[in-house]
Amino acid sequence: MTVPLTAYLVVGALLFAIGVYTVVAQRGAVMVLMGIEVILNAIGLNLIAFWRFVAPADYSAQIFTIFIITIGAVEMAVGLGIMMLLYRQRQSVQVDDYAELRG
Amino acid sequence: MSWLLVAVPTLPLATVPLSLAAGRWLPWRGGELTVGATALALAALAALHGVRETVRVTWFESAGFRLSVGLHLDPLTWFVATMVAGIALLVGIYALGYMADERNRARFFAQLAFFIGAMLTLVLSSSLILLFAAWEAVGIASYLLIGFHRREDGAHRAAIKAFLMTRIGDFGLLLGWLLVLARLRTTDIGALLAAVAEGRLPPGLASAVALLMFVGAIGKSAQLPLTAWLPDAMVAPTPVSALLHSATMVAAGVFLVLRLYPLFAVAPGALATVAWVGGITAVFSAIVALAEMDLKRVLAWSTSSHLGGMMLALGLGGPLAAALALTTHAIAKSALFTVAGAVDKHAGTRDLRRLGGLVRELPVQALVYLVGALSLSGIQLFSFDSSDDALISTALASGVLPTAAVLILVFLGGLYISRAGAAVFLGPQRPGVREAGGGRTAMMIAGTVALGIVTALGSLVVTRGPAALPFEGMSELRQVWRIVAALAGLAGLLLGGAHAWRHHASPLISAVPAVLERTLVIATAIPVRIAGAIAASLDSVEAWLDGAARRAADAVWTLATGVENLERRGFGAGGDRFAGALRIGGEWLRSVESGRIYLYTLGLFIWALGVDLAGVAMLGL
Numbered sequence: 001m002t003v004p005l006t007a008y009l010v011v012g013a014l015l016f017a018i019g020v021y022t023v024v025a026q027r028g029a030v031m032v033l034m035g036i037e038v039i040l041n042a043i044g045l046n047l048i049a050f051w052r053f054v055a056p057a058d059y060s061a062q063i064f065t066i067f068i069i070t071i072g073a074v075e076m077a078v079g080l081g082i083m084m085l086l087y088r089q090r091q092s093v094q095v096d097d098y099a100e101l102r103g
Numbered sequence: 104m105s106w107l108l109v110a111v112p113t114l115p116l117a118t119v120p121l122s123l124a125a126g127r128w129l130p131w132r133g134g135e136l137t138v139g140a141t142a143l144a145l146a147a148l149a150a151l152h153g154v155r156e157t158v159r160v161t162w163f164e165s166a167g168f169r170l171s172v173g174l175h176l177d178p179l180t181w182f183v184a185t186m187v188a189g190i191a192l193l194v195g196i197y198a199l200g201y202m203a204d205e206r207n208r209a210r211f212f213a214q215l216a217f218f219i220g221a222m223l224t225l226v227l228s229s230s231l232i233l234l235f236a237a238w239e240a241v242g243i244a245s246y247l248l249i250g251f252h253r254r255e256d257g258a259h260r261a262a263i264k265a266f267l268m269t270r271i272g273d274f275g276l277l278l279g280w281l282l283v284l285a286r287l288r289t290t291d292i293g294a295l296l297a298a299v300a301e302g303r304l305p306p307g308l309a310s311a312v313a314l315l316m317f318v319g320a321i322g323k324s325a326q327l328p329l330t331a332w333l334p335d336a337m338v339a340p341t342p343v344s345a346l347l348h349s350a351t352m353v354a355a356g357v358f359l360v361l362r363l364y365p366l367f368a369v370a371p372g373a374l375a376t377v378a379w380v381g382g383i384t385a386v387f388s389a390i391v392a393l394a395e396m397d398l399k400r401v402l403a404w405s406t407s408s409h410l411g412g413m414m415l416a417l418g419l420g421g422p423l424a425a426a427l428a429l430t431t432h433a434i435a436k437s438a439l440f441t442v443a444g445a446v447d448k449h450a451g452t453r454d455l456r457r458l459g460g461l462v463r464e465l466p467v468q469a470l471v472y473l474v475g476a477l478s479l480s481g482i483q484l485f486s487f488d489s490s491d492d493a494l495i496s497t498a499l500a501s502g503v504l505p506t507a508a509v510l511i512l513v514f515l516g517g518l519y520i521s522r523a524g525a526a527v528f529l530g531p532q533r534p535g536v537r538e539a540g541g542g543r544t545a546m547m548i549a550g551t552v553a554l555g556i557v558t559a560l561g562s563l564v565v566t567r568g569p570a571a572l573p574f575e576g577m578s579e580l581r582q583v584w585r586i587v588a589a590l591a592g593l594a595g596l597l598l599g600g601a602h603a604w605r606h607h608a609s610p611l612i613s614a615v616p617a618v619l620e621r622t623l624v625i626a627t628a629i630p631v632r633i634a635g636a637i638a639a640s641l642d643s644v645e646a647w648l649d650g651a652a653r654r655a656a657d658a659v660w661t662l663a664t665g666v667e668n669l670e671r672r673g674f675g676a677g678g679d680r681f682a683g684a685l686r687i688g689g690e691w692l693r694s695v696e697s698g699r700i701y702l703y704t705l706g707l708f709i710w711a712l713g714v715d716l717a718g719v720a721m722l723g724l
Contacts, residue, residue: 023701023704095700095701102696102697102699
């Protein structure tokens with residue numbers, strides 16, 4: 001029995017929604033970064049699912065997904081580096097404490 | 104030599120600004136400048152004796168008109184200019200003493216210098232246009248000097264009266280030279296006289312020009328009907344009366360007729376008018392002088408009378424007699440005026456009824472008065488010749504009536520002058536005379552004595568005159584007529600003196616002259632009233648124009664404020680509102696920048712969602 005495309009898309013949409021919620025609602029900077037990671041994975045799941053069911057002969061989608069995973073890892077490294085610096089400066093990783101751009 | 108000629112009128116004029124600017128720091132308050140410049144001018148004239156010269160520059164040339172101004176020296180203008188400068192010098196010296204304790208002397212001397220320069224310009228002018236300008240300038244000088252004591256009673260009114268009444272005559276002069284300009288395309292006097300000599304001027308035009316010029320002469324020389332300003336002008340300081348209103352300025356009218364005599368000679372009608380006006384004025388003024396109670400006013404009426412006599416001589420065809428009478432009279436009359444000034448200073452009044460016996464206190468002045476009175480009555484001290492002889496020989500050539508008129512004039516002249524003199528110098532001293540005690544300063548006596556000596560020697564000048572002047576010599580006068588004339592003068596002098604001895608200053612022939620004078624004053628007042636009414640009506644026109652101008656200005660002002668309001672309320676307010684809107688919009692946008700990351704993120708997602716929906720909608724379409 002094969003799992004239909006719709007199931008993948010539903011799981012991807014759920015993941016995306018959870019990620020968006022996490023990014024918007026969480027106050028901890030680490031949690032926000034994790035939300036972004038979830039969103040990226042939701043996109044990756046969508047890409048793989050569409051590849052598998054729409055164009056299984058074309059491998060470019062797998063390459064896109066590997067790119068996304070790589071970029072996600074790099075982004076996490078940079079983001080966590082910024083977090084470390086901010087924590088050293090202010091002893092806080094709560095995003096609400098960083099409101100200097102407020103107009 | 105031309106620079107010397109130009110220097111003659113320029114020197115006195117040049118001292119005017121000097122006196123005004125620096126006069127107050129000089130010991131004589133600018134008087135020394137006036138006297139010095141006049142002395143230099145006189146010296147220049149002496150150096151120019153016998154020179155004929157014309158300095159002329161073209162003022163402008165336009166459409167065939169050629170206006171030139173310049174100075175012209177010939178025996179006649181030299182003669183009169185020398186007389187003017189000489190009298191001005193002596194009267195100037197007299198004025199140094201007379202004005203010694205006046206305030207504003209610098210102003211007085213500046214005005215006097217202005218007059219002397221203008222008068223010399225008038226005499227020497229080579230063109231009618233410059234002559235007219237100088238004519239007006241001496242009128243202004245006269246106005247300023249009459250009104251010098253402007254706080255004194257009547258000075259202000261007398262100044263205005265003199266100015267306006269002479270202006271009436273000036274109008275004729277203006278029309279006269281404009282007519283010449285229109286016809287000959289030039290105002291050069293030499294060109295005019297040349298045209299007359301060549302007969303290029305039609306007789307009618309010549310008469311018209313001559314009559315118009317004579318109207319100018321009537322105003323300036325105080326002939327009837329424009330006589331009344333001269334006696335009123337006696338409120339001026341005495342040096343002014345001695346220089347302007349007896350010797351020089353009032354002689355300008357006679358001089359004008361003399362200068363243009365060839366023109367008058369070809370216009371018999373004009374000459375007859377000159378003779379009649381002059382004769383009537385002479386007799387009229389002499390009669391009025393008989394009853395006058397003010398010493399200076401007696402002399403003023405006498406001046407008018409003698410000027411009338413000169414006009415009579417001119418009208419009868421005796422320019423030489425007129426020129427000689429002009430000189431003799433000018434010198435003698437200014438000498439008399441300087442005496443009158445001394446009397447005024449000394450006794451504090453000029454009223455004949457309150458004066459008397461001054462011979463004991465002012466003997467020198469009394470002597471000079473006697474010399475002047477004799478000279479005026481045709482009796483010269485050092486010579487048998489006199490200007491009256493020329494007058495009588497001219498009159499004899501014309502008939503019985505002029506001869507009788509001249510003899511009567513000589514008689515009347517003696518009568519009023521000796522009446523006034525006797526009332527002032529002889530008899531007991533009157534009570535009530537303020538003992539001012541002035542009038543005996545060295546300068547005043549020097550001026551008076553010098554003028555007296557010149558008067559006494561005047562006959563010598565007169566006998567030398569005919570050779571120099573460009574007019575025909577008079578016919579030799581028979582001895583009997585000389586004696587008759589001298590007797591007429593002497594009889595007048597003795598009778599007048601005797602009358603004053605017995606009745607003091609009471610009028611000689613009852614109240615007739617006073618009535619005559621009042622009639623004249625009223626008769627001249629009427630045209631003055633009319634002129635005043637015209638001026639007043641013009642005033643309302645002027646006021647209307649002024650109002651119109653004001654209204655226009657107001658309209659422009661309103662327009663300007665309207666534009667300003669529009670700018671302020673329209674553009675300005677619009678700009679303000681736009682700026683306000685921008686500010687509010689900026690505030691609103693600022694609130695968007697909350698500094699909360701989740702809101703930014705949310706916005707980003709919403710935006711992405713919006714773009715997705717829009718993309719879907721577009722694909723669907």
